[in-house]
Amino acid sequence: MSLGSIPMRYRVKIDREQCMECMRCIDNCSYGVFREENGKIHIDSRNCTVCHRCISMCPRDAIDLHERPVDYRSHPLWTPEAREDIINQARGGKIILSGMGNAKPYPVIFDRLVLDACQVTNPSIDPLREPMELRTYIGKKPKQLHITKNEAGDLELETELSPNLKLDTPIMIGHMSYGAISLNAQLSLAKAAAKVGTYMGTGEGGLHEHLHPYQNNMIVQVASGRFGVDIDYLERGAAIEIKIGQGAKPGIGGHLPGEKVCADISCTRMIPQGSDAISPAPHHDIYSIEDLAQLVRSLKEATNWEKPVFVKIAAVHNTAAIAAGIARSSADAVVIDGFRGGTGAAPKVFRDNVGIPIEAAIASVDQKLHDQGIRNKLSVIASGGIRNSADIAKAIALGADAVYIGTAALVSMGCRVCGNCYRGLCPWGIATQREDLVQRLDPEIESEHVANLINSWTLELSEIMGAAGINSIESLRSNRSRLRGYMLDEGTLEVLEVKPVGA
Amino acid sequence: MTSRTINAKNMHYTPLNKRIKELVKTGVQEIVLENVLGQRFIANGLRGKVTIHIHGVPGGDLGMFMSGPTCIVHGNCEHAPGNTMAKGKIAIHGSAGDAVAHSMRGGKIFVRDNIGYRGGIHMKEYGDNPAVLIVGGLAQAFLGEYMAGGKIIVLGSGSDRAVDGREIGSGIHGGEIIVRGDVDEKQLGVGAITEDFGKEDLDAIKPLILEFCESFSLDPKQYLDTKYTRIVPASSRPFAGKYTWE
Numbered sequence: 001m002s003l004g005s006i007p008m009r010y011r012v013k014i015d016r017e018q019c020m021e022c023m024r025c026i027d028n029c030s031y032g033v034f035r036e037e038n039g040k041i042h043i044d045s046r047n048c049t050v051c052h053r054c055i056s057m058c059p060r061d062a063i064d065l066h067e068r069p070v071d072y073r074s075h076p077l078w079t080p081e082a083r084e085d086i087i088n089q090a091r092g093g094k095i096i097l098s099g100m101g102n103a104k105p106y107p108v109i110f111d112r113l114v115l116d117a118c119q120v121t122n123p124s125i126d127p128l129r130e131p132m133e134l135r136t137y138i139g140k141k142p143k144q145l146h147i148t149k150n151e152a153g154d155l156e157l158e159t160e161l162s163p164n165l166k167l168d169t170p171i172m173i174g175h176m177s178y179g180a181i182s183l184n185a186q187l188s189l190a191k192a193a194a195k196v197g198t199y200m201g202t203g204e205g206g207l208h209e210h211l212h213p214y215q216n217n218m219i220v221q222v223a224s225g226r227f228g229v230d231i232d233y234l235e236r237g238a239a240i241e242i243k244i245g246q247g248a249k250p251g252i253g254g255h256l257p258g259e260k261v262c263a264d265i266s267c268t269r270m271i272p273q274g275s276d277a278i279s280p281a282p283h284h285d286i287y288s289i290e291d292l293a294q295l296v297r298s299l300k301e302a303t304n305w306e307k308p309v310f311v312k313i314a315a316v317h318n319t320a321a322i323a324a325g326i327a328r329s330s331a332d333a334v335v336i337d338g339f340r341g342g343t344g345a346a347p348k349v350f351r352d353n354v355g356i357p358i359e360a361a362i363a364s365v366d367q368k369l370h371d372q373g374i375r376n377k378l379s380v381i382a383s384g385g386i387r388n389s390a391d392i393a394k395a396i397a398l399g400a401d402a403v404y405i406g407t408a409a410l411v412s413m414g415c416r417v418c419g420n421c422y423r424g425l426c427p428w429g430i431a432t433q434r435e436d437l438v439q440r441l442d443p444e445i446e447s448e449h450v451a452n453l454i455n456s457w458t459l460e461l462s463e464i465m466g467a468a469g470i471n472s473i474e475s476l477r478s479n480r481s482r483l484r485g486y487m488l489d490e491g492t493l494e495v496l497e498v499k500p501v502g503a
Numbered sequence: 504m505t506s507r508t509i510n511a512k513n514m515h516y517t518p519l520n521k522r523i524k525e526l527v528k529t530g531v532q533e534i535v536l537e538n539v540l541g542q543r544f545i546a547n548g549l550r551g552k553v554t555i556h557i558h559g560v561p562g563g564d565l566g567m568f569m570s571g572p573t574c575i576v577h578g579n580c581e582h583a584p585g586n587t588m589a590k591g592k593i594a595i596h597g598s599a600g601d602a603v604a605h606s607m608r609g610g611k612i613f614v615r616d617n618i619g620y621r622g623g624i625h626m627k628e629y630g631d632n633p634a635v636l637i638v639g640g641l642a643q644a645f646l647g648e649y650m651a652g653g654k655i656i657v658l659g660s661g662s663d664r665a666v667d668g669r670e671i672g673s674g675i676h677g678g679e680i681i682v683r684g685d686v687d688e689k690q691l692g693v694g695a696i697t698e699d700f701g702k703e704d705l706d707a708i709k710p711l712i713l714e715f716c717e718s719f720s721l722d723p724k725q726y727l728d729t730k731y732t733r734i735v736p737a738s739s740r741p742f743a744g745k746y747t748w749e
Binding site: 271274 | 516517520524544547550564568569583586587589605606608625627628629648649652677739740743744745747748749
């Protein structure tokens with residue numbers, strides 16, 4: 001007995017009166033929704049992924065798109081999604097793969113935190129007239145400075161400083177590998193990072209030679225597959241990041257299927273063409289916090305202790321204790337990726353159910369490091385679901401030094417968060433290696449868009465800070481008294497160390 | 504050939520490596536390290552054509568990210584010599600710990616005696632320089648786990664079972680593991696299968712065996728027959744077919 005087909009998820013319609021039959025929808029859709037037959041455009045709605053490419057390119061606004069045009073019997077528990085996943089798995093006995101970040105409607109803590117502003121008793125600052133300090137240094141800070149006076153009477157710093165990254169804005173671009181995204185997408189991000197004075201991550205996919213001109217703005221990643229990692233790669237990066245975990249899929253590895261390993265990707269990852277690139281769940285030389293310290297020191301030793309080393313972990317239940325261990329390892333920063341972090345592909349059950357929100361993770365890590373008197377030893381970088389400048393301000397007030405953005409940067413290049421990244425057909429030229437699709441993305445133009453986004457958020461941050469009477473980002477960091485929780489439960493408020501509204 | 508000696512007694516690894524890098528920069532072709540006792544990361548990220556003789560026991564991650572040099576260890580090694588190594592050679596006149604040749608991408612590691620667990624884990628190959636690990640003695644369980652390329656040869660000297668442990672080649676999706684003598688089916692990990700070892704296979708590894716034996720002044724004759732088991736991946740795509748789309 002056949003299970004039959006499930007109802008179509010989206011229905012695409014063309015307003016035939018509006019349509020001028022320019023066929024742009026056919027050219028633009030890489031999923032095969034549109035086709036021409038006898039001079040007429042035919043539609044197969046089942047192929048639609050809601051990537052909006054056709055809609056954005058239609059000169060007449062003739063395309064209509066509706067989600068779930070077919071109703072199920074409504075039920076609060078047995079949602080259409082629950083039923084469809086079961087049917088899917090009953091058919092094939094397989095793990096369901098998904099893209100982008102957590103898609104379950106968990107409450108967003110950021111949206112239940114409100115920021116403070118000055119009124120009467122303390123003056124706000126006008127960023128138009130007053131200098132606002134958003135410069136951020138990522139890396140170890142000395143606990144105290146020793147200064148001596150030399151014979152000429154000048155002051156000299158005796159304390160040896162650790163290498164730090166200098167950011168003109170607390171916004172960095174997170175790690176998305178060549179393979180997960182296209183070279184043009186990486187180029188756009190790299191150009192943008194250089195333009196706005198920040199950094200971007202390479203992901204675990206090596207560093208293509210076209211990115212070498214931007215290497216001073218790139219953080220190279222060392223993950224469990226060690227793909228693309230050699231001494232040349234390590235020396236090129238402005239900093240090195242050890243990836244232990246990822247918010248979208250804590251506790252598991254990843255793999256780039258062999259069909260995506262083309263000649264160019266094989267070259268940057270340093271593996272044979274067509275071979276699966278499997279990143280195991282653990283690093284096989286890390287089985288303890290001491291082993292992690294050894295890898296940190298090994299990377300430092302290889303690069304003459306000249307580069308900051310970051311450790312990226314997924315936000316999980318004991319993140320704070322892990323971060324405290326990392327702080328004692330010679331690492332310079334910890335990156336915490338919350339459970340809303342994006343991905344090219346992750347098992348849906350992980351994406352939607354494993355890990356904790358970034359807001360809680362930052363607060364508990366920051367508090368633990370403060371409690372142990374080692375906050376200066378480690379910068380905290382927050383990532384996973386940062387959507388706007390308010391999220392950044394709140395993340396910093398909860399204890400982050402800087403944030404990584406990923407999905408937001410992709411959206412600024414055209415991505416509509418359709419979540420089909422793993423299919424390699426991204427019509428925006430981002431999550432694909434198909435040459436004709438990649439060519440749609442012009443790094444000159446898209447780097448401008450990404451830079452614009454970071455610049456707007458930086459402007460908004462200075463406005464938010466000015467309104468709160470704060471003229472330096474350092475005075476916002478861990479400044480939880482400038483936050484209030486709105487409709488947050490007592491337990492969460494306690495973890496965040498934030499008072500409720502009105503208190 | 505210009506040669507220099509460093510007495511590593513009581514020396515921390517950072518000044519030791521700094522000194523090695525300085526010497527290599529000035530064109531020294533041979534460096535002798537005396538009294539090495541547990542210093543980690545020796546020759547870490549080192550480039551060039553230098554040969555380093557290490558007397559004593561180096562600590563973990565010897566030659567990690569190394570790209571070109573030769574390290575000859577006159578003694579035993581700690582864990583993970585040749586970790587993520589790209590080019591060059593490490594010859595160990597003794598035994599080594601766990602995770603030898605971890606993620607190694609190219610070059611050669613010769614271990615005269617035994618190695619610990621997870622030898623050759625996630626070893627790879629790229630271009631015309633596949634990673635090679637040859638063990639003269641025995642290897643423990645999880646040999647060649649997650650292996651993605653390159654060649655592991657275990658000669659099992661002095662024993663009739665070169666590998667006694669299980670989970671050999673668990674998750675293997677590239678490369679080959681060649682073990683002297685027989686390997687039981689139950690010793691194989693998921694994704695690994697055995698293949699017959701024939702005359703052509705011997706011809707393929709013969710230059711490596713000769714080079715290995717020469718490094719340790721061994722008689723190669725005892726190894727030049729077809730009494731080996733060849734372990735290869737059942738598929739280069741172990742995860743294909745595991746997933747369905749959302």
